[in-house]
Amino acid sequence: MAKKYKYRASFTFEGKRYFVKSNTKADLAVKKAMKLRDLEEGKITVTGTMTVSAWTNRAIETYKTSQKEVTRKIYLGRVEHCILEHIGDMQLKSVKPIHCQNVLNLQQGKSKSQINEVYNALQFIFKKAVANQLIVSNPAENIEKPAGRSRVHRRAITEHEREHILKVAVTDRRYYLYLLMLQCGCRPSEAAEAKGFDISIKQGYPLLHIRGTKSSNAERYVPIPTSLYELIKGTPRNEYIACHSTGSKIADQYRRRLWNSFKRQLNLSMGCKTYRNALVPPFPLAPDLVPYCLRHTYCTDLARSGVDIRMAQKLMGHSDISLTANIYTNLDENDVVKAAEILDDVTLSVPHAR
Numbered sequence: 474m475a476k477k478y479k480y481r482a483s484f485t486f487e488g489k490r491y492f493v494k495s496n497t498k499a500d501l502a503v504k505k506a507m508k509l510r511d512l513e514e515g516k517i518t519v520t521g522t523m524t525v526s527a528w529t530n531r532a533i534e535t536y537k538t539s540q541k542e543v544t545r546k547i548y549l550g551r552v553e554h555c556i557l558e559h560i561g562d563m564q565l566k567s568v569k570p571i572h573c574q575n576v577l578n579l580q581q582g583k584s585k586s587q588i589n590e591v592y593n594a595l596q597f598i599f600k601k602a603v604a605n606q607l608i609v610s611n612p613a614e615n616i617e618k619p620a621g622r623s624r625v626h627r628r629a630i631t632e633h634e635r636e637h638i639l640k641v642a643v644t645d646r647r648y649y650l651y652l653l654m655l656q657c658g659c660r661p662s663e664a665a666e667a668k669g670f671d672i673s674i675k676q677g678y679p680l681l682h683i684r685g686t687k688s689s690n691a692e693r694y695v696p697i698p699t700s701l702y703e704l705i706k707g708t709p710r711n712e713y714i715a716c717h718s719t720g721s722k723i724a725d726q727y728r729r730r731l732w733n734s735f736k737r738q739l740n741l742s743m744g745c746k747t748y749r750n751a752l753v754p755p756f757p758l759a760p761d762l763v764p765y766c767l768r769h770t771y772c773t774d775l776a777r778s779g780v781d782i783r784m785a786q787k788l789m790g791h792s793d794i795s796l797t798a799n800i801y802t803n804l805d806e807n808d809v810v811k812a813a814e815i816l817d818d819v820t821l822s823v824p825h826a827r
Contacts, residue, residue: 521607526561532601555591573613581619588621629773637742649715658771669708691790772800
């Protein structure tokens with residue numbers, strides 16, 4: 474005969490209902506706490522009734538052990554925003570192909586690389602669930618990728634743009650972010666992280682320690698141009714070089730607003746008219762100017778200055794030299810003319826054979 478208990482309680486964990494029983498309320502509370510602890514420590518077998526969110530976190534923790542910390546952070550962010558926000562609360566066994574297709578359809582118009590990342594993440598989540606016999610089949614197996622846009626071409630800034638960027642950027646500490654990108658080759662996130670203690674002098678030359686984490690090559694030292702060094706050399710050691718008036722960091726989610734503010738000031742600097750504080754078209758600033766054009770320009774400047782491509786790769790923090798080569802080989806006609814002049818001079822200086 475089954476033993477009867479005076480008290481019982483239930484709770485839900487990862488989409489599944491659990492029960493505990495006891496003859497005293499105090500013991501019941503202890504049993505409930507112990508059961509929950511065991512569940513959180515993974516001592517309970519995973520099942521198809523788990524939520525997609527719970528299973529995804531377990532699968533990533535178990536199978537993606539070789540991911541670097543920064544890669545893991547980016548991957549988790551992509552999965553959370555693009556997948557789990559939409560089907561994360563569903564039970565694994567309840568997910569149908571139409572749910573997965575709807576998730577991927579939301580990426581329509583995004584870059585092809587992002588669509589592929591979301592598609593691959595869906596396959597990983599549900600293939601591993603099938604392998605663990607949590608579900609019978611992969612609901613994402615036959616989903617179709619929506620149309621996406623190709624990678625946007627980044628260009629170097631014009632000399633006219635450079636003149637106004639340098640003029641406007643010194644007017645606000647927040648805009649120093651763009652000086653670090655243009656004159657030190659920082660990625661946006663790297664520029665936002667740079668602090669006073671990252672500035673140093675080596676053999677008489679000012680250097681910036683870029684604490685990049687995107688790849689093994691991302692952490693690097695780069696020279697600081699004299700004009701920029703004079704501007705930022707007084708930054709307190711623990712203060713951000715580019716920051717708000719309060720000294721706080723420029724957060725990722727704020728950077729779009731900051732860029733819009735910077736573009737407005739560039740338009741005004743270039744002579745754009747205003748009416749009731751609103752800019753009046755036509756706008757002098759080219760619409761295809763984006764923050765990454767500044768970093769692209771840094772690499773282009775290295776190429777035009779004759780810096781060896783292997784050194785440029787190091788200064789850019791590129792993991793693959795082909796990334797650097799794509800910029801080095803994307804110079805304009807003026808650069809070709811300059812190369813022709815150099816080669817012509819070399820040819821004239823070489824003694825002719827008798």
